[in-house]
Amino acid sequence: MKQLVLFLGLLFLTQGLCQNDNNKKKSVSNNQLKRLLILLQIVVEENENSDQSLIPWLKDANEKLRKIHENEAYMEFQYETDINDENAQKLNDAGVKAAEVIKIVVSEARRLLRDNPDVDGDAKRQLQRMALDDTPLDSNLVSQLQKIHSDLESIYAKAVIKKDGKTFRMEPELSQIMAKSRDLDELKWAWQGWRDVTGPQMKNLYKELVRITNTSAVENGYTGGRKETWLLNQFGSTENLKNQFQNLWRELKPMYQLLHAFVRKRLKSFYRNKYPGYIFPDDGTIPAHLLGNMWAQQWNNILDVVKPFPNVKTPDVDTALKHRYPKPKDLFQLAEDFYTSIGLYKMTPKFWNGSMIVRPDDREVQCHASAIKMCTEINKDYLETIHHEMGHIEYFMAYRNQPEVYRDGANCGFHEAIGDTIALSVMTRKHLKTIKLIPNKKSFNEHEMDMNFLMEEALSKVAFLPYGYLIDKWRWDVFSGRIKPEDYNKSWWNMRIHYQGVSPPVSRSEQDFDPGAKFHIPADSPYICYFFQFYETLCKESGHSGPLHTAMLELGASKPWPDTLEMFTGSREINAKSIIQYFRPLMTWLKNQVSENEIGWQDN
Numbered sequence: 001m002k003q004l005v006l007f008l009g010l011l012f013l014t015q016g017l018c019q020n021d022n023n024k025k026k027s028v029s030n031n032q033l034k035r036l037l038i039l040l041q042i043v044v045e046e047n048e049n050s051d052q053s054l055i056p057w058l059k060d061a062n063e064k065l066r067k068i069h070e071n072e073a074y075m076e077f078q079y080e081t082d083i084n085d086e087n088a089q090k091l092n093d094a095g096v097k098a099a100e101v102i103k104i105v106v107s108e109a110r111r112l113l114r115d116n117p118d119v120d121g122d123a124k125r126q127l128q129r130m131a132l133d134d135t136p137l138d139s140n141l142v143s144q145l146q147k148i149h150s151d152l153e154s155i156y157a158k159a160v161i162k163k164d165g166k167t168f169r170m171e172p173e174l175s176q177i178m179a180k181s182r183d184l185d186e187l188k189w190a191w192q193g194w195r196d197v198t199g200p201q202m203k204n205l206y207k208e209l210v211r212i213t214n215t216s217a218v219e220n221g222y223t224g225g226r227k228e229t230w231l232l233n234q235f236g237s238t239e240n241l242k243n244q245f246q247n248l249w250r251e252l253k254p255m256y257q258l259l260h261a262f263v264r265k266r267l268k269s270f271y272r273n274k275y276p277g278y279i280f281p282d283d284g285t286i287p288a289h290l291l292g293n294m295w296a297q298q299w300n301n302i303l304d305v306v307k308p309f310p311n312v313k314t315p316d317v318d319t320a321l322k323h324r325y326p327k328p329k330d331l332f333q334l335a336e337d338f339y340t341s342i343g344l345y346k347m348t349p350k351f352w353n354g355s356m357i358v359r360p361d362d363r364e365v366q367c368h369a370s371a372i373k374m375c376t377e378i379n380k381d382y383l384e385t386i387h388h389e390m391g392h393i394e395y396f397m398a399y400r401n402q403p404e405v406y407r408d409g410a411n412c413g414f415h416e417a418i419g420d421t422i423a424l425s426v427m428t429r430k431h432l433k434t435i436k437l438i439p440n441k442k443s444f445n446e447h448e449m450d451m452n453f454l455m456e457e458a459l460s461k462v463a464f465l466p467y468g469y470l471i472d473k474w475r476w477d478v479f480s481g482r483i484k485p486e487d488y489n490k491s492w493w494n495m496r497i498h499y500q501g502v503s504p505p506v507s508r509s510e511q512d513f514d515p516g517a518k519f520h521i522p523a524d525s526p527y528i529c530y531f532f533q534f535y536e537t538l539c540k541e542s543g544h545s546g547p548l549h550t551a552m553l554e555l556g557a558s559k560p561w562p563d564t565l566e567m568f569t570g571s572r573e574i575n576a577k578s579i580i581q582y583f584r585p586l587m588t589w590l591k592n593q594v595s596e597n598e599i600g601w602q603d604n
Ligand code: ASP
Pocket: 368, 369, 370, 385, 388, 530
């Protein structure tokens, strides 16, 4: 490792990293020197690796944790790819068994930290990560909680709308309607129908989940309840986090508002044309069912309505994909090719044989994509998702030699960012030409095509920002008790309106539980990670293929994330500069399309 890091450091000095500007300098900048020094520091720290006496204990504890995590992950995979009572029970048993082992390791780790106040360095970090735990102390509660989790997941996975003898599932039927339909009744039907068959069945279970998890966090000594343990788990510390999120959002908001104003204007004229007399909300919000996505989280599917240059044809990548890569497996291979071409790992035979990449028709499964299961359809959205999920696997493989407590992202945003950053390079017009998904010829209107393309990116990345922020903002308030169960839905819509400027197309009440219509709520899976991706990497250059990046992936969670980030980008804080710069040409164009008084909505 040491030689490797030094070698990489030197290599890095000669390379220059992607800063998303056009004048990449080959000479050694202060910033680069600084980053090399950080690398060297990491090596030195490893050398000085603290208290040797704890090493055998740590080794043993890591191994115990590895085994139970592996077993749990396996049982979870079994359950999610074949949802039935028997598999739920097996998962439950695995959870109870895991909790017993975890409890012992955790209390030992806490004791060792108390008894060895001088312990420092890596041993301390490992102990602290092991001690961080909010598993209920009572094994009946562990089992109860496990059952709530599997019930919630099952409701989401099995939800369907039935109409005229036909069954509409989220994937693929409903997501396709939301993406492609421009029929107001149909969109409203799908939007409302999905919420009717998910949230209401979940509300009481969710309330219980919040109660139990908060209680057990407090029992474990975290006075801030589950909000605290969540943030500690995701970011290693709660210090200054709220401010960082807030600042980031403040920097990003003007860009979102501009996009929102333009999209609203176009949608309004489109639907008024199609449905004379159709009334758009007068508070400046956009009806949530018109944005091409069930949750209004990414808007790329309405590119046809909001394209800057509507007369310039957009290459039909979906059709080209179906033609050139007719099987789901082909898309995975395409993604793997890209990863290996930049020096990352091939998927293993176990991946190819064991993953679920299409929806089986003989059993119930959880279709929401994760690293080793999804219900692939051949289109651009899934191609991006495949890159996203494979990014997780690449990270898993890179940190596989770390002790178990470090087999994780530097923070959870790193984990989410890998695949998306790669996908960004894959989805460029240049690369799509290389892999023959769009015609490889120069057209006379390159500028217009670029602008349309940038709009497509903005519809998926910029539109996503407030959504990525608000889901956990809502959950933190729910966990902390600021939001009471009787206000779950009202508070949800307050945030949807406040941050996203979207409004429900039909009236909502506390009989509804609209957060439950989104996978990550019933799955109890953190969301801020999608917001907190390191935007510094949002660049088109192939800079991220550098060996430095591999070294960063290999570190896993073994260093505090600001260290890892600094080594990677030169900065200890996430900032919005790169994403703003990336979209600047589009934003400049948009500014001329809307007037000041068209920007914003009531309550923003
Ligand atoms: N599992 C990923 C997400 O939830 C990608 C997806 O949405 O399919 O982040």
